[in-house]
Amino acid sequence: MDPPELPDGLAARFALSPLAGDDLDEVFALATADRVSVLGTSRLARELVELRLTSPFPSTHLGVRTNGRLVQVWDAVLYPGDPEPFCEVNTDPGLGTPPDRDALEAAGWRHIVRxxxxxxxxxxxxxxxTSLPTLDLARRERLSRLGFVEERVMWxxxxxxxxERGTGRTPLPELEIHAxxxxxxxxxxxxxxxxxxxGFIELSYDDFVASRSRLPGHDPALWYLATVAGRPAxxxxxxxxxxxxxxxQVSELAVLPELRGRGIAGALLHAAFxxxxxxxxxxxxxFADSESHDDAPTLYASVGFETVQATSMLTRPLVDP
Structure with a gap:
């Protein structure tokens, strides 16, 4: 798809170009600086930025440059089984005045939605x-003007x-954890x-294994199964x-619904520690969902986890009302 036309007055100052894996160093540095400008720190993994840029799934990645320097990234990926593209715009915190940032960001979102x-x-x-640090109030306001609303917060x-302190729940006597x-x-x-x-996406076994094997620090030896009387739980x-x-990182943890509250999740977390x-x-x-229906954050807090950062998840319709 052709890149969007920049607003009047900006086209002469900024150039647009496609981005790919070769641009990883620049994109990672910019995305990290963007988060540090809001939070004072960044937990963004380089491998996750690489995954965005090199995704084999439908995606778009554009960079905005001035004097050859990357100052903004617009990208979106449609993951298999997920009907909603995940989109992101990262901006160099030293980029010009707010009107420039606002105009470029709006152009980027128009391109992504198109x-x-x-x-x-x-x-x-x-x-x-999309997601953004909950503390980034200025960007939240800009996204609100573009039609985004907050769905929930991820901690x-x-x-x-x-x-580790223990959950106070006595595990089932026939519970075993297998690495x-x-x-x-x-x-x-x-x-x-x-x-x-x-955010649940139902995946085939092959797609599931392929997607998880690309995560930063993946190791099949660190996949754990809890069984009760020999049956997966x-x-x-x-x-x-x-x-x-x-x-x-505990990337994913799940217990079958009929067996929750029986100490199984606590035993798995004990293995992770x-x-x-x-x-x-x-x-x-x-990561914990503030809207968790099974009160997972309370479980995590009971074994010593504390909230250190909050990320807001926002959505908007593809077609304007």
Missing amino acids: WATTVTDDPASGRVR VMEAASDA GADPRAVHAIFMSGFAGTY GAMTVTRAAPERSAM ETTRRDGMRLLYL
Whole structure:
């Protein structure tokens, strides 16, 4: 798709160009600076930026440059099984005056939405999603003017590897935790345990394994299966997602609905803490949904996790009302 035309007065100052894997260093530096300008720090993994730029799925990536320097990135990816493209705009915090930033960002979103209508099955009822640090009030206001509304907040929760306190729930007597679990059993648990939750995408086994194997710090030895009397009951994947921060991540954890509240999730988290300590890592972190229907954040807090960052998830219709 042809890039959008920039607003009058900006076209002579800024140039647009497609982005790909070769631009990773520049894009990662810009995205990191964007988050640091709001939060004072960034937990953005380089591998996740690379995944965005090199995604084999339908996607669009454009860079805005001035004097050869990348100052803004507009991108969107449509992941398999997900009817809503995930979109993002990152801006160099040192870019000019707010009117310039606002105009360029608006042009980027128009381009992204126009692209999204060409790759979704039903543009009339489709939506686009994005995320931003909850503390970024200025960008939230700009997105609100473009039709975005907040759906929920995702928390980054973090614990020291020695912070485990226990949940107060007595695990089932026949509960066992198995590392290096059969990927098919883990896939079955996740597809059942996450069904109906926010952002759930039902994936075939092959697509599931392919997508998870591309995550930062993936290791099949860190896939765990919880069984009760030999029958699968829950599953968890852990990744070495942030070695530069001496941190590991609980990427996903699910327990079958009929077995929740029986100490299974706590036992899986106990295994994650043990793995973190064994690897000599200092921190364990995970993402929690503020709208969780099974009160997962309370469970996480009970074993020592604390909220360290909040990210707002926003959506807007593809077609303007």
